[in-house]
Amino acid sequence: QFVCIAQQDYWRILNHVEKNTHKVEEEGEIVMVKEHRELDRSGTRKGHIVIKATPERLIMHLIEEHSIVDPTYIEDFLLTYRTFLTSPLEVGNKLLEWFTVDSLRDKVTRVVLLWVNNHFNDFEGDPAMTRFLEEFEKNLEDTKMKGHLRLLNIACAAKAKWRQITLQKPSRDSPLFFSLLGGSDKGFGIFVETVEMGSKAAEAGLKRGDQV
Numbered sequence: 001q002f003v004c005i006a007q008q009d010y011w012r013i014l015n016h017v018e019k020n021t022h023k024v025e026e027e028g029e030i031v032m033v034k035e036h037r038e039l040d041r042s043g044t045r046k047g048h049i050v051i052k053a054t055p056e057r058l059i060m061h062l063i064e065e066h067s068i069v070d071p072t073y074i075e076d077f078l079l080t081y082r083t084f085l086t087s088p089l090e091v092g093n094k095l096l097e098w099f100t101v102d103s104l105r106d107k108v109t110r111v112v113l114l115w116v117n118n119h120f121n122d123f124e125g126d127p128a129m130t131r132f133l134e135e136f137e138k139n140l141e142d143t144k145m146k147g148h149l150r151l152l153n154i155a156c157a158a159k160a161k162w163r164q165i166t167l168q169k170p171s172r173d174s175p176l177f178f179s180l181l182g183g184s185d186k187g188f189g190i191f192v193e194t195v196e197m198g199s200k201a202a203e204a205g206l207k208r209g210d211q212v
């Protein structure tokens with residue numbers, strides 16, 4: 001299909017786009033391009049939406065203030081980052097770094113909770129990302145963010161899949177290389193508390209937080 005546009009309309013469209021485009025530069029290079037948009041004619045719902053940026057700048061925008069016209073930036077990023085990043089740890093490591101900053105802690109936690117809720121397979125099938133999740137959980141414990149920790153545990157429990165793991169011991173007295181926590185005397189189920197890295201239990205796929 002072909003669309004014929006009058007030359008004056010073509011130039012008007014180009015001029016409108018250029019006028020409403022904001023380019024962010026760092027050290028002489030354009031690292032982000034935003035476009036001004038209005039969702040209605042009242043003038044109250046207007047702002048800038050990110051239309052392109054460098055991978056590093058897109059990651060950084062996760063913890064920045066998002067425009068009223070771009071409320072789903074985090075969800076969109078988590079859905080599409082695989083197309084321009086080689087590893088999810090590029091995001092995970094930055095989130096752990098930012099968690100140490102008091103003013104960013106709540107924003108970082110929101111990103112991780114959305115990530116776990118919407119794309120749990122990123123963690124479940126990747127040992128490195130499982131370790132990231134364990135480290136993040138420990139950070140929540142250390143900073144006494146009990147409400148967020150509970151939300152994380154609920155999300156992980158809801159998204160985790162049933163699986164069967166078989167461990168073979170050479171003898172009855174051989175160590176298991178993992179420890180358990182819980183039971184009827186504790187008032188909750190039996191969970192794997194720790195798994196020794198590099199052990200047969202770890203190779204079989206046993207993870208901290210697994211419910212037996």
